[in-house]
Structure formats: structure tokens, C-alpha cells
Amino acid sequence: MTRERLFLLLAALALIAGGWWLSNNTEWVEEDVPRPATGEARDNPVYAFEQILRKLGMHAEHHEQLDRMPPEGARLVLLSSDWSLVPERAAQMRAWVERGGHLVLLQGADWDDTGLADWVPVEAVDVTERAQRERAAADAAAKAKSEAKGANGKSAEKAEDAENAEDAESADDEDDEEDRDVAFSEPPVFGGIESLDLCSQFTWSRRLRVKPGHRADWTLTQASGRQGVRVAQGRGSVTVLNAGATIFQGRLPFGCDLPLLLTATVQADRGATAWIYLNEKREPLTPWLWRTGWIAIVLGLLTLAAALWRAAVRFGPRLAAPPRLRRSISEQVRGMGAYLHRHGRDALLGAQQRALEEAATRIVRGYGRLPLADRVHAIATATGVARDDLYTAMSSRFCTRAELPARLQLLETARRLLLRRR
Template sequence: MTRERLFLLLAALVLIAGGWWLSDNTEWVEEDVPRPATGEARDNPVYAFEQIMRKLGMHAEHHEQLDRMPPEGARLVLLSPNWELVPERAAQLRAWVERGGHLVLLQGADWDDTRLESWVPVFAFDISEKVRRQGEQARAAAAARAAKPTPAPGHGASAAGGGNHKDDEDEDENRDEADSEPPVFGDIDSLDLCHSFNWNKRLRVKPGREAVWTLTQEHGQQLIRVIQGRGSVTVLNASPWLFQRQSPLGCDNALLLAATVQADPGATVWIYLNEKREALTPWLWHSGWIAIVLGALALAAALWRAAVRFGPRLAAPPRLRRSISEQVRGMGAYLHRHGRDALLAAQQRALDDAAIRHVRGYARLPMADRAHAVATATGVARDDLYAAMASKFCTRAELPGRLHLLETARRLLLSPAHKHPHPNLHRPHDERPSQ
């Protein structure tokens, strides 16, 4: 035997021994593990009810808004009072029922605290504590009688028969039956409902109205259907959980649900769960994004306009000297409007303004003394300056020379570097006359 075959033989022996040990020390049993709901069954609380209705040939769908009413002749199950958030819904529901709709209301959904209470001819009332106590005592007495052994009047067979009767009574005691008037389907006049209704309240029809179908349990009616116009209203003394069971096939619950919505192949049933709307912010964006964008742009513009700036609104223009062409065009326009005499008078006023600021007592001097003081201060020819300052008229040939002379004298007076030898000129503040 080779080494490889020896290793294979040892491995086979180990596997056989392991399998024998496992089979001898373990026990294989089957266990049902419930799987959580997935997909639509997880998100839709009335998924099981809808499937039952679809198996019966109906069109079942659930809604979280009632912006529109179901089709005429359809069934509408209200599992929440949130529909009343829109005030006109009660009137719309009444008009829909009177046109042929079939409305299903549940007492656990607090429909009687809404505007439906004014026209639905059914109301609920509380069972008194005394009546409840009497019912509990009656059921306890029946259970005690069923628990007593029945003596066999003859032989053991009769005793065995008595025991079977006791078991039947126990089974009946644990059942939550409701009597139907008229029968639900065919000759079925009793339903085992597995504690589906509220035991603290009962239903009653308002005076003057008549029920066309009722389910009666101890102390009163648990379901009432009345005709309203061409439609009907069915009221159940139960909670919305009746339509939201994950396993609605227990007892006769499926039969009750089918009878409640008046199941009929081809009919439509709507289940209203609650009022679910889009959040405010997304709704505003989807409904009016244009207004939001324009408002944001306007706000941004207003903030930018009112924001603090680190400089002037506009940059300061550069201080450039006027060109010769602009000077010539401006002088030509002035001469064209006012003439040579106005230009000469303007230049004389400019020289007087400069002399008043720099020559002491200039305004009180006669014209000849003014010309002498300015000539002494600036060094220009006194006679020519006097002629230019005193003249009122001039020819076209004289105008340039006189304007040049007057402007030269004005600029010399305004020049800070010019030395004023005339004693009548203002001295700077930091100079003092010598002693």
C-alpha cells in the first residue's frame, strides 16, 4: 500500500467517525421562523385586506389624500379622521354617498367627532357598568355549569356523551359570535369574529331611520348599515386595526370584511389611511420655484447694494490737463455767445479777485493805483497793465494781448514762489517786521 492510499484511508475513517458522532449527538427538527414583511406588504398596512378584495374580483387601492372622491358606486373605508383637515370634505362625502357611494366608518377612527356626525343616522353609546357586570356574571355562571360533571344515567357511554357536550359548551363559551340580520351571505346568520368589536360601546340608529343590516352581540348592535340617498353608510364598532391585520383569515373576519364593503366582482374599494402631504419646503419649490428664484435674486441685489464698501462707488477720474483743442473750442463757444467784451471783463474780474487776496487795501484803491500796485508786485509793464485793466472795449487785434497780460499778472500774484517787493502786499504769518 502506498503512502497516498494510506492517507486517503485515514481521511475516510475520520469522516465516517465524525458523521457517526454528529448523528448520535444532534437532533434535527423543523422550526417555522416567521419572515418579516417586505416590499409593499411592509409599507402598506392594509395589504392583506387589499389582497382578499382582489381575490374576490374587486379593484382595491389605498389613498393618503382625498383631493377627489371615489367613483360613483364605489366603497370608501375611512380609517382616519385626518380627511377633516379640509372643511368642505364632509359635504363632498355626503353628496358622494347620496349619488350612490357606499361609506364605511369605524367607531375607533372617531368619525362622530367630525362633521359627519350631523348627517350620519347612527350614534354610539356607552354600556353602563351594571350591565357589563351582569353580562360577566352570566358568562361566569355558564362556564361554571359547563365545568360540572354530568352524571351518567345509564352506562359509561352516556357519561362519555356528557363529556362531549361539556367540551362543546366550552368551545361555544370561547367564541365571540355576532348575529346577523338579515343573513350575511345565503343562510349564514352568525359570525365568529374573534373579539373584533369594542365591548364598552354599542351602536344605535337615530329615531326615524331604519337599519338594513345589523350585527348584534350581547347588550346591543356592533354594526349598522343604513340607506342614505342612493348609497349607504355602514358603521362598525371596531378600531381601524380590523382592516390592518396581517392575518385577516382567522375566524370569520374575512367574511365580515367582505360583507362590510359589500364585495362584488368589478366593484372598487378605496381605503383612506391618513392625510399625508408633501413637506412645506419641497412643496413651495415645486409649486413656485420661479417666485423663489426671483425673490432670492432681488434679496441678493438688495444686500449687495446695502453692503459696506471699502472704497468709493466709482473710481476717482484722473486729473488730466485740458488739451489745447478743448481750450480753443471752449473759448470759441464763449466768444460766440458773449463777445470779446464779456471775455475781457471776465479776465479783469479774475485778476481783481486774485489781487484782493494778495494786495492790501486793493478794493479801496483807484484804477491807476491798482495797476501800479499789481505792476509793482508782478513786474509787468504798468502802462500796458493799466490799459488792459481800465478798458471796457477792445478790438479783435487788441484782445489776445490784453488777455495774455491780465492772465500773466493773475498767475504771478497767485504763485507761492513769487517774491512780493511791494510794501502793500500781505506778508506771511510767520514773518515779523524788524524793530
């Protein structure tokens, strides 16, 4: 026995012991876990009812808009009153019914608060007080029966129980039958079904009745009144159920005889079309505006941007700053210093003399043909400067550093006086 084989044997024994303990301390049972709805069954609240109609050979579809009416001869089930938000929709429904359409209304969908109440020959009446009176009478009868049993004594009760055992069982069956919500159809649906067990699907505080002057083609009666009525309207019909919209919106398989009631309500027929209106669902406003008028939106945004840009605060003047006609003193000093550094005093003096000559040529008539003495005389006469000093400044080609400022000032003064005179 090697060490490796010993370890393998111990591991096998541990696994066997663990399996034995797990089998003795656990219990394996099967449990049904409902799976959530997926696909269309998750998003469509009337998916189960549509499947029933399709199994019967009908074309069933649900709608969230009523921009157009169903084809003639179709069935239209209204599960909401949102359609009344669009004007003239009630008149369109009436014309569609009179051409052969079959309209199904639910009392819980508040259709009697819309334009349909003006022409649908069915109305709901409140029976709350009558129901309370019936319940009080039933309670009083039950109390009287219990008091009568107490007066007979225990021996009489035993004898009665022994003799009428079968009667008690039949009575229990009758009580069960009364507890169930049985409705009676007139005429029978689908050829021979007269009674339907509907499991408390209707509103007990109201009952339906036909308005005077009209006759019901089909009624569903339960307890003390009618829970369903169908009345002919033109070539079509209007069916009203005293129930809420949830009667068509069961996600689980329907119980009791509810599928029979719903198929009878829509007058199920192979090849017919059934429209189920859920609510009025429209495209959001912003995507709809962009899809239908994006050109106008783009132009409006561009116009708004231009207006904001025009009215915005600027960080500078509205117009460019005009050029300055006179150089600053600092610029003049820097320029003169650079010129002297490059060309010397004589070049600066010559430049100032040429500036005076150009100004005099433009202002003094025949200046270019005059000799130097006459030129000096003409400029001195025009400006009032000293003629001898002006002659010296205009005729010299060289000067010392001390003489340069005075001669430049004299020449520039004469030039400016000539320009001012002009």
C-alpha cells in the same frame, strides 16, 4: 505503502470519524421561519384585504388623499379622520352617498367627532356599567352553583358524574361555544350565513344604535348590543362597525370569520369599486413650493442677495478717491533728481523757463509779440519780483550748480504768482 498513500488513508479515516461523530451528536429538524413582507405587502397595510376583494372580482385600491370622491356606486372605507382637515369634505361625502355611494365607517376612527356626526343616523352608546352588572351577576351565579355542589357530598358527585358523562361533554361544548365571540347577522350575509365567529374584534365598552326616525337595513348583534349597523341614505348607504382601523390592516391571513364580515361590510360585488382611505399624506412643503413656484423663489432669492449686497459693509469708500492736484514733496524730489540725472542742469533750467513762458502767454495780453526786455518788465510788474534777477534767470542758458536753485525758485515763484493773479 508510500508516504502519500498513508496520508490519504489517515485523512479518509478522519473524515469518516468526523461524519460519524456529527451524525450521533446532532439533530436535524425543520423549522418554519416567516419571511418579512416585501414590495407592496410591506408598504401597504391593507394589502391582504385588497387581495381578498380582488379575488372576489372587485377593483380595490387604497388612497392617501381625498381630493376627489370615488365614482358613484363605489365603496369608501374610512380608516382615519385626517380627511376632516379639509373644509366641506363632510358635505361632499353626504352628496356622494345620496347619489348612490356606500360609506363604511369605523367607530375607532373617531368619525363621530367630525362633520359626519351631523347627518350619519348611527351613534355609539357607552355600556360599561351594564357590562359590569352582567359580569357581577354571572360571577354570583357561578359561586352559588359551586356552593350547591359542595353541599351534595362526594358520593353524590360520583353518582352524578357516572350518570351524566355525556351531559358534561355537551356542557363543555356549550361553554366553548359561549366563549367564542359569535355575532348574529340580520338579515343573513351572502344568502344564508347567520352567525359569524369574530375572535374579539369589537369594542366591548360601546354599542351602536340607530337614531330615531331611521331604520337599519342590516345589523350585526353580539352579546348585549349591536356591533354593526347599515342604514340607507338617499340612493346609497352608511355602514358603521364598532371596531378600530386595525380590523382592515391585518398583514397575516385573517382568522375566524373576519373575511366574511369585512366583505359583507363593504357589500362585496363582482365588478364594484372599493376605495380604502388610509390617512391624509401630502407632499412635503419645501418640494411642493419649489415644484409649483420656483420662479418666484428664484426671483426672491436674487432680490434678497441684491439687498444684502447693497447693505453690506464695504472695505473701501463708496466713491473712488479723487486724484490729487499737487504732487507730494517726495515725488517732486524723485522726479527732479531723475530729470537732472538724464538731461542735466541746463535742461532743467530750460524747462522751468518754458513753464513760465506758457503761463505768461495765457495771462499777459500780447506777450508773444514782445521782446525779452518787455516780457521781463511785464512779468515783474504783474508779480512784483525783482526785474534784474528775473531777466538774468529768463535770459541765461547755462548756470552753475550753485546758481541753479535760486534761479529755479525765482522762475517758479513768478509762474505761481501769475497763475494766482489770474
